[in-house]
Amino acid sequence: MHKTLAAQFMTEGRAFRTSVGGQPRAPLCGMGVCYECRATVEGVPHVRTCQVALGDPPPAPRSASADILIAGAGPAGIAAAAAAAESGRKVTLLDDNPAAGGQIWRGQSGGREWFRRLELASFDFLPQTRIVGGEGNQVTVETNEARATVSFNQLILATGARELFLPFPGWTLPNVTGAGGLQAPV
The missing domain is CATH 3.50.50.60 (FAD/NAD(P)-binding domain)
Structure with a gap:
């Protein structure tokens, strides 16, 4: 199992981002669907950190x-x-x-x-x-x-499934996680 950048951020207690309205945001789904784990990584904005494994990047794809x-x-x-x-x-x-x-x-x-x-x-x-x-x-x-x-x-x-998140008060707060996010190494 690979540790993700999102998992490392959470371990360190680092913030991910804030919404346009200034509210703190953090990963929700743990699988890159909700986009709440986005951060700027090495100058690249909007990287889904729950999809980035720590360590060396994978080899570049070849034809x-x-x-x-x-x-x-x-x-x-x-x-x-x-x-x-x-x-x-x-x-x-x-x-x-x-x-x-x-x-x-x-x-x-x-x-x-x-x-x-x-x-x-x-x-x-x-x-x-x-x-x-x-x-x-x-x-x-x-x-x-x-x-x-x-x-x-x-x-x-074989693209799998994803959770359907139904909004409720407080659902966007840090440390509120969906069931899939609890399974993921986030």
Whole structure:
């Protein structure tokens, strides 16, 4: 499990940002959906800090081709990647998070067998990578550092789910966290 920049900020008691109205804001969802973890990082504004792993950045994406491109490295994406790679297909798995696993398996042991199968399989993994465009059998992917193209024969979308936050008084205060944020290393 990778520690995120948001987790480090919270450990240090650092503020994330203030709203336009001057109210303090902090992470809510822990998975980059709510955008409340935004901060300026190394001069880049609006970085979702719960999506940035501490340590060296991932390698810049490179143009590649795959039999099967899988977008999303949560439970469904991991299962699809393991099955496809075990059947001899050339697989590229990408996710916008620093590591595979998705929200549901964070801090739990239920996915260990899938992770073991995935470790034994031969595939390319592109962490902290987003699909930003595409046409036909080719997509453009990017990290914070670079862009590349990935061509594929088949595409599997395993993009997961997210919480629906219903506002209530005080929901934007620091240390108010959604259930997903409690599971995440935020």
